[in-house]
Amino acid sequence: MLRRAAFAVLLASSVATVALAENSKPQPTPIENTIPVAVDKPYPGTLTLDVDATDTMRGIYVVKETIPVSGSGEMVLLYPKWVPGGHTPRNEIDKVVDLHITAAGKSVAWKRDPVEVYAFHLDVPKGAKSIEVSFKYVTSTKGDQGRMMVTRNLLSLEPIGTSFYPAGYFVRQIPIRMTVKYPEGWTASSALNAKVTGSTYTYEPTNYEILLDSPMLAGRYYKKWPLSDRVNLNVYADTQKELDSATPAMIDAHKRLVDQAVKTFGAQHYDHYEFLLSISNELGGIGLEHHRSSEDGTRMGYFSEWEANAGARNLLPHEYTHSWDGKFRRGADLWTPDYLYPMRNSLLWVYEGQTQFWGYVLQARSGLVSKQDTLDGYAAIMANLDNTPGRNWRPMIDTTNDPIISNRRPKGWTSNQRSEDYYNEGLLIWMEVDSILRQQSKGSKSIDDFARAFFGINDGDWGEVTYTFDDVVATLDKIQPGYDWRGLLTKRLYGVGEPAPLGGFERNGYKLVYTDVQPSIGKQAERARKYSDFYYxxxxxxxxxxxxxxxxxxxxxxxxxxxxxxxxxxxxxxxxxxxxxxxxxxxxxxxxxxxxxxxxxxxxxxxxxxxxxxxxRYPHLVKTGTGESGLDLLLQPR
Missing domain, CATH: 2.30.42.10 (PDZ domain)
Structure with a gap:
């Protein structure tokens, strides 16, 4: 009996000891940041970048880059991470293969940073005057790998994917010269001027920031139309027939687009501007803004099926507007000194939202798209946002984080998850601003006054002028004092549980209704995307x-x-x-x-x-009064 009791006490003591023992608890390995911070000083030397883009069968770019160095020791090379206009750190570094670095013909070892995978560490050997970087950029060969950038007749070449740059400098302070060899018989277009020798284009010296903002579009079938003394429409297509389908009336509509934009904003922020338009069923579609050009990619039929493709013609007005809104005027927290510094998207409701607004206005003012098709496009936007239950929990301002959160992956429940609503809800907000300006000023002011005050400064300047939320409010206060612009914008950006802000259209003389008649532009969208619309x-x-x-x-x-x-x-x-x-x-x-x-x-x-x-049920806009309403006036040519 006593022995059994002693054993019980011993067992209890052992269990207690185990219970009190602690599991292993490691501490984190410190993260040491050895990547030089960018400073605003000149880089000592000019980089040279040579790209062989002739392998169109496999879509492989062969790259050789020479980077001058001023001494030996540790150096960090960066591959661009944050994509301007993409609003996200999504540059396709996984497409870089066969990366080799040499100095004076001898191999230099590199090591990818364990935390920042877009950074590469190396030791420059003594006596080296430069390092040579060579690699191949393997473009997508199938749609599920990313955007198709090379076909048998077309190619899109973006320097942001085919170059490295030295860490520690503002990219505008890094001089560079680029040379590209294209397939024989092809033509290439870019905002950068080039000397052409055979199929080799030697581009004018520039800095790294401007180079990455100046993509190239090249192809077998090409035609160029001057739209003004400073703006050109460069079009590449799968076939010559598509180019030959363009009529003088179609090109005149594009000329009016340029004319109306310049009249609207009151200044031009480029020395020249190049639309880089690809019309292809093989090259991946795109809409990406640059300061002196834009990458605009749409499917075949842009010219040859003009009447059936009104929806595709919103692309150029949108991207052209970005030369003023997004490239010249840019949110202060979005501007960065290099492509490693994080971009913050809090002002995308201006950058993209007001660009979306002006894209629709300019398509109507120019006649590139008819007024009726523009009204039907507005109705589709309004109906979509007014049937978005996600408004009850997620404020619009939070959708400016979506490019980073979801990286534009498909979503299952977009109406509740919400997506990048700052585009179209931004349009609604700016329509509301226009309507209030008209109402408060008794018709003497409109959003055109904001456009000229905010974007029409410094004619000819194609640098960047940044702004904050306070700057937007201050501009509105100056145009129309006495209204609570800060309160309105704060409510629209941060509020939840409210219907979509359709009041701007209603105040400007139109309201949203639903009928069983599908608009023409809706039928066009169904044909283009091969679906049937039962959404409402x-x-x-x-x-x-x-x-x-x-x-x-x-x-x-x-x-x-x-x-x-x-x-x-x-x-x-x-x-x-x-x-x-x-x-x-x-x-x-x-x-x-x-x-x-x-x-x-x-x-x-x-x-x-x-x-x-x-x-x-299909959405439509109907006029609520007689005579010219605010929206009628807004869409009239200037």
Whole structure:
């Protein structure tokens, strides 16, 4: 009995000792930052960059770069990380292969920084006057690898992907000269002037900042149209026939775009400007702003199917506006001295939002897109944002973080997750500003006054002038004193739980309605993207094969359990077609009979009943008064 009790005490003591023992608890390894901070001083020497872009079969750029050095010892090379205009650290460093560094013909070892993977450490040997960097940039060969940049007839060459630069300097202080060898018989365009010898283009010396802001577009089939004494439309296409389809009237509309933009902003912030427009079903589409050029990529038919592609013609007005808004005037927290310094996106509702606003205005003022198609485009924007439940929890200002948070990956529930709403909701906010300016000034002021005051300064200056939220408010206060602009903008940016700000359109004489008649521009979008629009009725967009490409949160389809990835295979007992689904929605209007869908999800097939009876619904803008409204005046040519 005593021995058993002693054993129990010993066991209890042992258990207590184990319970009191601590698990291993390591401490973090300190992070040592050995990357020099950029300073505003000249780099000692001129970099040379040579790119061989002739391998169009495999889409491989062969790069050789010479970087002068002023002494031996540790050096850090940087590959551009943050992409201007992309608003995110997404430059495709994974496409850099076969990286070798030498000095005086001898190999120099490099080591990637363990924390900042866009930085490379190396030791420059004694006596070296320069280092030579060679690598290959392997462009995407399939769409799921990223944007297609090289085809058998076209190529897009972005120096931001084909160069390194020395750490420790503002990029505007690094001189560089670039040479590119293109395929035989091709032509190339860029904002940089070049001396052409055969198929080799030797570009004018510049600095690294301007080089990276000056991409090249090249191809087999090319045509150039001067739009003004300072602006050119450079067009490359898959076929010569597409270029030959451009009529004088089409080109005149582009000339009016330039004329209307200059009249609107009152200044030009470039010595010359080059539209770099690719029309291709093979080269990846793009819309990326630069100070003296823009990369504009759309599918075949821009000219040859002009009447059926009104929606594609918003691209050039938007990107051209960025020369003023985003490139010349830039949010102070977005401007950076190099491409490692983090960009902050808090003012994208001006950078992108007001650019979106002016893109639509200028397309109408120039006649590049008709007024009716512009109104229908507005209606689509308004309806989308007014059917966004995500407004109840996520403020618009937070969507300026989306390029970094989601890196523009597809989303399953965009209407509740929200996406980069600063574009289109920014448009709505600036329409509201315009309407209040007109109302408060009794028609003597409008957003045109803001454009000239904010963007029309320093004619000919193509540097950057930064601004803050306070600067935006101060400009509005100066144009129209006595209104609480700070309060309005703060509410629109940070508020939640409110409907979309449609008041600017309503104050400017138009309201949003829904009918069963689909606008022409909506039909064009369906054809171009190969889907059918039931977004404001059932709450889905349906691809040509019946797959659901979007499902609106809290819609009839959502309530029935449908989601992206499901495929509709049957409608009311018959095989799926978009016409049958439209007919079913129409026939159910005003009845109590549900729409029965046969839906495939993975390997499962199930019957889904949707209790919806309001018919087809498409958004439209209708005028609410007589005479010329504020919106009518806004869209008139200057």
């Amino acid at each position: 009725s059932l709450g889905v967009n349906v691809a040509a094969d019946g797959g659901l490409s979007s499902v609106r949160w809290q819609s009839p389809a959502f309530d029935a359990g449908l989601t992206i990835g499901d495929t509709i295979v049957g409608v009311n007992g018959l095989a799926y077609s978009d016409d049958r689904l439209k007919a079913a929605v129409t026939e159910a209007k005003g009845t109590k009979t549900p729409i029965i869908l046969l839906v495939k999800a993975g390997e499962e097939v199930r019957s889904v009943s949707i209790d919806y009876h309001d018919g087809l």
